[in-house]
Amino acid sequence: MDWLKIGIRTQKEAEEIFSALLMEAGAKGVSIEGDNEACSKGGLPWDYLDEEVLEKVPFCVTAFFPCDGSEQEVLADIKERVRDVKGMDIGLPLGTLEIITQTVREEDWANAWKAYFKPVKISDFVVIKPTWEEYSAGQDEIVIEIDPGMAFGTGNHETTRMCVRFLEEYMEPGMRVIDAGCGSGILSVAAAKFGAEKVYALDLDPVAVDVTAENAERNGCADVIEAKRSDLLTEVPEGTQADIVVANIIADVVIALNGKAQKYMKRNGMYICSGIIDSRLGDVRKSLEEEGYKVIQILEDGEWRAIACKYRG
Incomplete structure (x- = not known):
């Protein structure tokens, strides 16, 4: 096509x-x-x-x-x-x-x-490696092998890097994770490699869903990651209670998601949102607090911001 x-x-x-x-x-x-x-x-x-x-x-x-x-x-x-x-x-x-x-x-x-997409270390432990490049992992490095295909997401954008840093900090083995807007599946694979028991990888774009499933397979995470076409959280199984919901989208979509994510989160579950340009940080934070979240940490990378918060229930 x-x-x-x-x-x-x-x-x-x-x-x-x-x-x-x-x-x-x-x-x-x-x-x-x-x-x-x-x-x-x-x-x-x-x-x-x-x-x-x-x-x-x-x-x-x-x-x-x-x-x-x-x-x-x-x-x-x-x-x-x-x-x-x-x-x-x-x-x-x-x-x-x-x-x-x-x-x-x-x-x-x-x-x-x-030719421009090379292995890159995006956090303390995570290295993103394109499938066509060679890379020798260092001690304690977690290598995620990616072929984005026609999906968007190589891991080298500020918003993705900050989400991975949050996952490194807050993930614990056995957690259940929802990745809303999974793109090429980098955050879903990262969560799986950090020990997630189950990851729901959701995207409206069917190409992104297919690419995420392929990247889950090549990283040995296909048994953990369930990639589904979904308008935000509409296809999350009823009754799901996630430990972490991560949304790396844009500010307006994050704001629209804030009130919906709670339905699928455990009490005191973590909500990680990114894709927020600095000028919209106040709007997103105001929405989060109005919906009952407690902001725990804000990361900055260039013009971009990411927020980690807890849902107090």
């Missing part, structure tokens, strides 16, 4: 606004790209580029939509949504808001960035 790649040129401060806009328009995932020559040739997600490159390039929020006959309708919808945002008094620099499109063959997209 071919894919229509739609990019919106903006400023970093407005990343979350346009990420949410593309998701609301039906994107299965959003990536951030630099608009330099390397990106334009390969369509390389922002996470895969060297920091020195990032400092020199403009900012572009991109998403992929299937070329199934609806792509022009989708493009028209996105243009209208961008015009609406442009007319609002948001108080943030929005950039040019130029919309860039490109048709990409699936195999080209899936393979172009592989």
Whole structure:
């Protein structure tokens, strides 16, 4: 299948606004790209580029939509949504808001960035290793072998790193975990390798579900991880009481999830939420406290924030 790649040129401060806009328009995932020559040739997600490159390039929020006959309708919808945002008094620099499109063959997209995805240690113990790279694990290192395929998630984004750090700190053997918005399954596999008894890996994108299941298999966790297509928590089995719910999404979706997650959590269970840009931290924290959570810890990484809290019941 071919894919229509739609990019919106903006400023970093407005990343979350346009990420949410593309998701609301039906994107299965959003990536951030630099608009330099390397990106334009390969369509390389922002996470895969060297920091020195990032400092020199403009900012572009991109998403992929299937070329199934609806792509022009989708493009028209996105243009209208961008015009609406442009007319609002948001108080943030929005950039040019130029919309860039490109048709990409699936195999080209899936393979172009592989040269840029190398083994990377994202926490005290966890190393993310692409399947096509060699790596000799050091003492106490936990290696997670990943092939993201068409799903989003290599583990090198700040939001994922912070979630893994929280899992390292709060996971105990025998726990039950819900990963809401599993992407390529990194957090689900990490939880399993930290000793989880059961992990429900949920994502609305069927590609993400398939990739998570494949990554669970290649990491020897298929008996622990149950990957399911789900709109947030709708497919969690009735009566499930998780020790930890982790949601690495975006602020507005986290806020929508806060009141729903409680149904599937043990009293004093941990709720880990990430994907929160600094400017939205106050909104998310206010929502959490209104829903009865006690904030335990906040991590910061660049512009991003992650929150660990307890549900007091």
